[in-house]
Amino acid sequence: MKGHFGHLVFIFLFSAQAVAEEQEVIEIAAIDWCPQLCPAHTNPGYITELVEQIYGSTNYHLNIKTYPWSRALSMVRKGEVDAVLSPARAEAPDLMYPHYEVGVQRMCFFTLASNSWEYDGVSSLAGLQFGVASDTSLEELNDYTALNPQQFQFQPYHERYILQQAEKLKKGRIDAFLFTYNSTRYTLQQADQWSGFRSAGCVSNAKVYMAFTPSEGLQAKIRQMMDAFDQGMKQLEREAKPPLIMQRYGLEYWK
Structure with a gap:
């Protein structure tokens, strides 16, 4: 019985490791910009919640770290991170933008x-x-x-x-x-x-976006991340989830 139990534990741990290895990490630079992005609060911000739900059913894992705004823009331009939350196009016209915005x-x-x-x-x-x-x-x-x-x-x-x-x-x-x-x-x-x-x-x-790095050597994976973003946001809108998320912050949906 002990041997059988140990075998099951081994299979479980091996499977969990395999799933973790299949996940690709999206490195994201963000700012402290509540109620959109709230790294030091119980509620993480409505943009953070949107992005987490967008990628929640994918093989992507989000690693969001907070920086001063100018540094966050510099990092994404250099390809030190994959994406930044959350510029307007006029603030960083050189970045890559998906079809859907994450707010206004x-x-x-x-x-x-x-x-x-x-x-x-x-x-x-x-x-x-x-x-x-x-x-x-x-x-x-x-x-x-x-x-x-x-x-x-x-x-x-x-x-x-x-x-x-x-x-x-x-x-x-x-x-x-x-x-x-x-x-x-x-x-x-x-x-x-x-x-x-x-x-x-x-x-x-x-409109403000989850904007992605223009670094040439990363464009193949960035295109996949952007496609996953647009598909996920389209699904959230179909399920009418963005207005519900924003209501928790006392805000109205921008569309």
């Missing part, structure tokens, strides 16, 4: 609740100072930013970026800062500071 970001201006200024096109920006995260796309403001760099204080994005911008507003160092609406409101609410700030208008929305 709305870039908005934020200022003190006591400030009556509102964004109303580029003419409303004259004479003001703005905080901006490095390596982010400002959509229709990209040209204006390039022509008027003296009005923009760029700072690398990291987990304390939003709270640091809020402090700069309080100290009068900037008139407003520009960042994604969901993350800014979420972070300031979590810090019990939202009542002291407000959104002062937004630029256009942009």
